[in-house]
Amino acid sequence: MRRRINVSDFNLATTLDCGQAFRWKLEHDGWFLGVLGKSAVRTRQVDNVLEWEAQPAADEALIRYYLALDVSLRDITATFPADDAPLRDAVRQHWGLRVARQEPWECLASFIASSTKRIVQIRQIVELLARRFGEPITNTDGRARWPQRAEDPRLGEAIEPYHSFPTVDVIAHASHQQLLDCKLGFRAKYLLTTARMIDSGVVDLDALRSMEYERALEELVRLPGVGAKIGNCVLLFSCGFDQAFPIDVWIERALRRLYFPRKHNVTRRQLREFARSHFGPYAGWAQQYLFFSERTRNKNMRKS
């Protein structure tokens, strides 16, 4: 059954396509297909209405929470530094982008898979993990397949039902070779050891959101394959730390170009300090606007 939510200051396509989540796929007519928890979800935005349906049925609160529809984007962007012209431009250009609230384990595993990979390849790895280790999602007639779903030749075999993202314990009990088969490469041993550390209680992902930011980051970087960048991604995208500011190659390039155009000897440490002190309590949201802006700028430059 198709349902509707009235939305404002929201852009679904930007939010799902800005590189923070990897399971959403744009079909024709603006419909996005993805998986939230144990439900396959299909959604699109028509003006100020969000249309959505889920198999099996899901509560509206789930999608509202995931898309952060309960927060005021105007209040958040009002905390950005007033004299920051590049950030203001990025916000104006991509207005409606929201930082979604992902499930911590899926977020962590996805970003462990992300290092030195292109986004298209990260999506492929996450999909392979779900197909190989996740639970098939079925509705009452045993299927969860919308006819709009297209075959992706890179994934090989025929169309399968949607799959939930595999739980920690399933990955913890997988073999190294099985993870290599999901094209993880040298990241396979990182994901395996990380899953085992979480499964055995050495690190408690659920405890992170009640910690101080610095403490939560220290805890995350204990995991193999997790450094400052991936740790901050997990804190921002799945643990409610709006101030977390992941610095990757794109953001580093953007920061240098936009804020230090004539200083060529700025160290990474100085960039970290600048980001921490300049952008305010919602630095992570600013990061997403700058990140998406930098990526679309790069795409446009390569087209021209």
Next chain:
DNA sequence: TGCCAGGCCTGTC
């Protein structure tokens, strides 16, 4: 064919 990718780990200075 060769380059490079939402980094991290290790060894060296």
Next chain:
DNA sequence: GACAGGCATGGC
């Protein structure tokens, strides 16, 4: 603390 090299694999 800064820096270089290595790491697997696929897309272009």
